Each structure stands twice: as structure tokens, then as C-alpha cells.
Amino acid sequence: MKNMSTPFYNPLLSYEDNYQQGPFGDFIAPPKSVVTANNTSRFLNLAVDLPFGIPAGPLLNAKYVKAALAYGFDLCVYKTVRTKAHKSHPLPNVLAIHPQGKLSHQVDVVLADTHYQLPVSITNSFGVPSFAPDIWQADLADAVSAAKQGQYVIGSFQGTPGNEATIEKDYALAARLIAETKAPILEANLSCPNEGAHKLLCFDFDKVERVAKEIKNAVPDRSLLLKLAYFANDDAVMPLLKKLKGVVDGFSTINTLSASPVDKQGNPALGHDRPTGGVCGEAIRWAGLDMVQRLARLRQALDYHFTIVGVGGVSTTEHYLAYMAAGADAVMSATGAMWNPHLAFEIKKALNRQ
Numbered sequence: 001m002k003n004m005s006t007p008f009y010n011p012l013l014s015y016e017d018n019y020q021q022g023p024f025g026d027f028i029a030p031p032k033s034v035v036t037a038n039n040t041s042r043f044l045n046l047a048v049d050l051p052f053g054i055p056a057g058p059l060l061n062a063k064y065v066k067a068a069l070a071y072g073f074d075l076c077v078y079k080t081v082r083t084k085a086h087k088s089h090p091l092p093n094v095l096a097i098h099p100q101g102k103l104s105h106q107v108d109v110v111l112a113d114t115h116y117q118l119p120v121s122i123t124n125s126f127g128v129p130s131f132a133p134d135i136w137q138a139d140l141a142d143a144v145s146a147a148k149q150g151q152y153v154i155g156s157f158q159g160t161p162g163n164e165a166t167i168e169k170d171y172a173l174a175a176r177l178i179a180e181t182k183a184p185i186l187e188a189n190l191s192c193p194n195e196g197a198h199k200l201l202c203f204d205f206d207k208v209e210r211v212a213k214e215i216k217n218a219v220p221d222r223s224l225l226l227k228l229a230y231f232a233n234d235d236a237v238m239p240l241l242k243k244l245k246g247v248v249d250g251f252s253t254i255n256t257l258s259a260s261p262v263d264k265q266g267n268p269a270l271g272h273d274r275p276t277g278g279v280c281g282e283a284i285r286w287a288g289l290d291m292v293q294r295l296a297r298l299r300q301a302l303d304y305h306f307t308i309v310g311v312g313g314v315s316t317t318e319h320y321l322a323y324m325a326a327g328a329d330a331v332m333s334a335t336g337a338m339w340n341p342h343l344a345f346e347i348k349k350a351l352n353r354q
């Protein structure tokens with residue numbers, strides 16, 4: 001088994017402490033030499049060194065984004081922000097999980113603890129915290145300006161019920177605030193529970209269509225990705241694709257699979273008020289790959305032209321290549337990268353040898 005490195009996000013500390021004190025591990029010091037892919041790719045009509053990066057989540061602020069860019073993660077998504085400050089759930093926010101066999105997409109009961117093992121699977125439960133725009137806008141602008149040639153910082157955001165007159169208007173306001181930071185690409189998160197714990201916005205197709213159109217009206221000059229959850233079959237996602245034809249530029253998928261993490265005694269490991277949590281890492285790669293294959297197949301069958309960002313369980317070069325072979329235009333790793341900050345360099349070195 002490979003040795004565990006210190007993750008750049010510390011699961012034992014609160015979100016606020018990670019925000020103030022992080023990043024940790026090798027992300028503290030930028031690398032002395034840089035590895036490039038030597039073969040520029042296209043992503044949403046932009047030239048990117050390697051279409052690989054870190055999705056919304058572990059990059060909490062500009063300090064994290066700058067470290068990730070320095071380590072060759074060429075597509076860095078700044079953690080999802082909101083139009084008003086929103087508190088994080090208390091600890092625990094991250095726990096190791098140990099599924100027996102393959103994790104399903106039907107809210108399995110899984111053992112959760114602080115025993116992290118490679119390849120890592122975790123549950124994460126933050127409640128999508130955000131600082132107020134006057135804090136995150138300046139910080140995101142700083143992160144955006146740190147990207148070198150062939151690198152891009154993506155602004156992830158979501159609406160909050162009650163912040164504006166409608167959730168659609170709040171998504172649009174968040175998009176405008178992100179656009180002001182000069183982030184070149186927007187990503188609307190539709191797959192974290194934000195209107196009741198069991199209801200993901202991406203499953204309400206009429207609402208998604210309204211949200212996407214409102215965002216595009218507000219910010220017509222920026223590429224828009226939608227972050228989607230796992231859809232278990234073609235028929236389940238086809239109507240959504242049809243509604244969004246020509247409205248959005250692509251999809252980032254998957255977010256997490258929902259599960260019920262429990263401790264050794266069978267009690268909810270995240271606390272009684274949080275019986276479920278999103279699972280990410282090794283245990284969900286099958287679902288990310290399945291979803292990317294599904295979208296790529298439907299894109300071809302319908303002759304549509306959207307971009308696909310493959311996410312879920314990527315921790316090796318082989319996983320990156322498997323997602324690209326499945327039809328992804330770009331690949332991202334959250335859990336894998338947290339425990340292996342050298343992952344982008346490893347992939348670039350491996351591709352240079354091919």
C-alpha cells in the first residue's frame with residue numbers, strides 16, 4: 001500500500017480553520033520545477049495545458065487555488081459561493097468511509113470513521129458554506145489573476161432560497177457577482193441539497209431550465225457549466241438535455257452519491273441531525289464514469305455539442321485516461337488530489353512518456 005501524504009485540507013479541523021490556516025501538506029510550498037503536458041488541448045474554446053483539475057470543494061480560497069495552479073492543476077474550481085454569508089455545518093465535515101462491496105446510488109448504510117486508507121473514499125458534509133460577496137469577490141479575483149497561460153479558475157456558485165425574490169434570481173445575482181471577478185468560466189451547482197435535504201435541484205427540470213436561462217441572461221458572455229448529480233439511466237437525463245440545448249455550454253458530473261454514514265455502534269456518524277452525507281472518492285468512480293459515458297452517448301445520438309467534465313474517484317493517470325476514453329473533455333479530482341497534490345504532475349509526466 002502507498003504511504004498516505006498529509007491532505008491539503010485537514011479533515012480534523014473545521015471549515016473555518018481550514019480556510020484561515022490552510023492549505024496543508026505539500027500545498028504549503030509551491031514546487032521548484034513545473035511539469036507541462038507539452039500538448040495544448042481545447043476546453044470550452046480555451047487553450048489548456050492539461051484538461052485536468054480540481055472541482056468545487058477542496059479549494060477554499062485563493063491560497064488553495066494558487067497552490068493547485070502551481071502544482072499543475074490547470075482547471076481549478078473555487079469552492080461554491082453564495083450571494084450572502086452562510087455558515088458551515090459543525091465538525092465532522094469529512095470522514096473516511098468503508099463500503100462493503102460496491103456502493104450503490106440508493107443511499108447505502110456505510111461505516112464511517114477517521115481511519116483514512118488509500119485509495120480514499122470519504123463522506124463530506126459542509127452545507128455549502130460561503131463568506132459574504134465582499135470577502136469572496138476580492139479573493140476570487142486574486143485567484144483568477146494567478147492563473148498562468150493554459151490555466152483557468154472557474155467560479156462555482158449556487159442560489160439560496162430567500163436571498164432574492166426567487167431562487168432563479170439569486171442564481172443570476174451570484175453569477176453576476178462571479179463575472180465581476182473576471183472568472184472566465186461559471187459553474188452553477190445544482191446538485192447539493194439546497195431546498196430540503198433530499199431534493200436536488202438538478203432533478204427538477206423545469207426549474208433547472210429557468211435557472212439556466214436566468215443565469216445566461218444575466219451573464220451572456222461567459223461559458224456556463226452545470227454541476228449534475230448521478231442519473232441512473234439515459235431516459236432519466238434525456239429530457240433535461242433537451243431542455244438545455246443551446247442554453248448551457250456543458251455539464252460537470254458527478255457531485256457525490258448520497259449514503260448513510262454510521263459509526264461502529266450504528267449511530268449516524270455525522271450526528272443525528274445529519275443522517276445522510278455525500279460520498280466521494282474511490283467508491284463513486286463507477287458512477288462518474290457511467291454518467292460521463294451516458295452523456296457522451298446522448299451527445300452523439302442527439303447531435304448536441306456540450307462539454308463534459310468528468311468527476312468522481314480519480315486518483316491515478318489510468319483513472320484520468322478512463323474518463324477521457326469515456327468521452328470527457330476534461331477531468332477533475334477532489335478527494336484523490338487532496339491526498340496526492342502531485343497527481344497533475346504525475347499525469348503530465350505519464351502522458352509525456354507515451
Ligand SMILES: Cc1cc2nc3c(=O)[nH]c(=O)nc-3n(C[C@H](O)[C@H](O)[C@H](O)COP(=O)(O)O)c2cc1C
Nearest residue numbers: 055056057080189254255280281312313333334335
Ligand atoms: C471537501 C469537499 C468539499 C466539496 N464541496 C463542494 C462544493 O462546495 N460544491 C460542489 O459542487 N461540490 C463540492 N464537492 C464535490 C466535488 O466537487 C466532487 O463532485 C466530488 O467530491 C466527487 O469527486 P471526487 O471523487 O474526486 O472527490 C466537494 C467535495 C469535497 C471532497
